[in-house]
Amino acid sequence: MIKIVEVGPRDGLQNETEIIPSDTKVAFVNALSESGVSEIEVSAFVSPKRIPQLKDASIVFKNIQRKKRVIYSALVPNSKGLERAVNAGANKISVFTAASETFNQKNINTSVEGSMERFRPVVRRAGNLGLPVRGYISTAFWCAFEGKISPRAVLGVAQRLMDMGMDELSISDTIGKASPDEVGMLMDVLLSKIPAERIAVHFHDTYGRGIDNILRSVSYGIQIVDASVGGLGGCPFAPGATGNVATEAVVAALIKAGEKVAVDTERLMRAREMLDPYIPAKPDVLPPPDSPACSLCEFFDGKKCCGSMAEGKPQIGPTL
Numbered sequence: 470m471i472k473i474v475e476v477g478p479r480d481g482l483q484n485e486t487e488i489i490p491s492d493t494k495v496a497f498v499n500a501l502s503e504s505g506v507s508e509i510e511v512s513a514f515v516s517p518k519r520i521p522q523l524k525d526a527s528i529v530f531k532n533i534q535r536k537k538r539v540i541y542s543a544l545v546p547n548s549k550g551l552e553r554a555v556n557a558g559a560n561k562i563s564v565f566t567a568a569s570e571t572f573n574q575k576n577i578n579t580s581v582e583g584s585m586e587r588f589r590p591v592v593r594r595a596g597n598l599g600l601p602v603r604g605y606i607s608t609a610f611w612c613a614f615e616g617k618i619s620p621r622a623v624l625g626v627a628q629r630l631m632d633m634g635m636d637e638l639s640i641s642d643t644i645g646k647a648s649p650d651e652v653g654m655l656m657d658v659l660l661s662k663i664p665a666e667r668i669a670v671h672f673h674d675t676y677g678r679g680i681d682n683i684l685r686s687v688s689y690g691i692q693i694v695d696a697s698v699g700g701l702g703g704c705p706f707a708p709g710a711t712g713n714v715a716t717e718a719v720v721a722a723l724i725k726a727g728e729k730v731a732v733d734t735e736r737l738m739r740a741r742e743m744l745d746p747y748i749p750a751k752p753d754v755l756p757p758p759d760s761p762a763c764s765l766c767e768f769f770d771g772k773k774c775c776g777s778m779a780e781g782k783p784q785i786g787p788t789l
């Protein structure tokens with residue numbers, strides 16, 4: 470059985486500039502709880518100045534109706550965030566670092582080393598409280614600032630996080646530029662040291678390869694898949710990154726591939742509709758040609774990118 474981690478309420482909303490009312494977020498999470506997903510990343514206890522959309526994380530957590538079989542997790546950057554998450558009743562926390570130094574500086578204002586120092590007391594205290602901890606490794610394939618990231622660099626960060634006591638790692642393609650072969654290369658390296666059941670995958674769908682990348686990961690024994698209903702999302706600190714791969718498309722593709730997934734796509738779509746008044750469903754778009762994500766793409770020839778090519782344009786967006 471593949472576990473689906475719905476990250477729409479956090480990763481999906483963090484990039485939206487129009488502030489969505491807290492009660493709409495609560496209704497969104499409640500509707501997602503009915504869909505069969507294993508875990509919902511409800512919000513982030515980060516600096517409200519950095520991510521104003523999620524400053525109501527405590528209110529949302531306190532007002533959701535919890536289902537017994539669903540884990541309600543929160544993104545936490547430091548000890549302050551952990552205390553806020555604990556007070557709000559998060560069942561699990563996620564800390565986040567990146568394989569790229571530049572992205573880390575822009576996202577969390579510290580180096581990879583600095584992030585490890587920040588996490589140590591967070592993971593220790595979470596352990597004492599019996600809270601499971603996930604560690605995100607952002608930019609695990611490509612970085613908008615540094616280009617290609619080597620699998621060895623990702624393994625180094627992954628091993629440090631596992632040594633610290635993480636329960637799970639989420640390997641993230643933050644700018645959505647990985648190819649299935651790159652996924653295979655990273656899995657070969659990671660799985661030589663870390664068991665597959667401790668690894669989740671998190672793909673953004675900038676170039677429409679999210680589904681293929683997930684299917685390739687699953688062929689390596691990965692059983693935890695992050696996704697965002699309707700393909701919501703992006704990271705405000707990763708120029709050119711578009712939304713996560715859409716949960717409903719992931720579920721459909723996994724079922725088609727013969728995997729067991731106990732998620733109801735109709736109910737997922739009903740949850741997404743709660744946001745329609747604030748975030749109308751967008752037509753599928755390519756990143757703008759001058760975005761860093763685009764200039765790193767193999768279709769970019771220095772003048773034009775795949776978005777301006779008549780042929781060879783990859784399929785973008787959810788397939789459902």
Ligand code: COA
Nearest residue numbers: 513514515516517519520546547549550565576577578704
């Ligand atoms: N919750 C609420 N406020 C927080 C906080 C938290 N977890 N951590 C720090 N702050 C506040 C501090 O109180 C301080 O406020 P002040 O300016 O009013 O005194 C301010 O934020 C700066 O704190 P500092 O500890 O110096 O942090 P920083 O400036 O080095 O920022 C992070 C570090 C990680 C807190 C910040 O970069 C951040 O929240 N980034 C979010 C990144 C993100 O969510 N990205 C998307 C997900 S990939």
Ligand code: ZN
Nearest residue numbers: 480643671713
């Ligand atoms: Zn993401």
